[in-house]
Amino acid sequence: MAEIRSPRLLFEECRRYTAQLSELRMLLEERLHEARAELARVRDPYDTRVRQARHDVAAIEAALERMDRGLYGTCTRCEAFLPLDRLRLAPHVQQCAACAGEARMSA
Numbered sequence: 280m281a282e283i284r285s286p287r288l289l290f291e292e293c294r295r296y297t298a299q300l301s302e303l304r305m306l307l308e309e310r311l312h313e314a315r316a317e318l319a320r321v322r323d324p325y326d327t328r329v330r331q332a333r334h335d336v337a338a339i340e341a342a343l344e345r346m347d348r349g350l351y352g353t354c355t356r357c358e359a360f361l362p363l364d365r366l367r368l369a370p371h372v373q374q375c376a377a378c379a380g381e382a383r384m385s386a
C-alpha cells in the first residue's frame with residue numbers, strides 16, 4: 280500500500296534538497312571562476328593547464344545547464360542518483376562511479 284506522507288515532511292525534504300542544490304551551484308560557480316582565471320593567466324594554448332582549464336569550463340557549464348533544466352544530480356548514462364558526497368567532491372561530474380569506469384565490475 281502506498282505510503283502517506285505528511286505535507287510538512289515533504290516540505291522539509293524539498294527545502295533540504297533545494298539547499299543542497301544551491302550549495303552545489305555555489306561550488307560550480309566558484310570552480311568556473313577559477314578555471315576562467317587560469318585561462319586568462321596562462322596564454323600559451325598548448326600548455327596542459329590551458330587544456331585542463333578548457334575541459335573544466337566545458338564540464339562545469341554543462342553541469343550548470345543540467346541544473347537549470349532540473350536534470351542535475353542524476354547519471355547521464357544510467358540515470359541513477361549521484362551521491363551527495365560525490366557531487367561535493369566533484370560537482371561537475373555527471374556520471375555515477377560505475378558508468379565513469381571507476382568501480383570494477385564483478386564477474
Ligand SMILES: [Zn+2]
Pocket residue numbers: 354355356357358359374375376377378379
Ligand atoms: Zn551511471
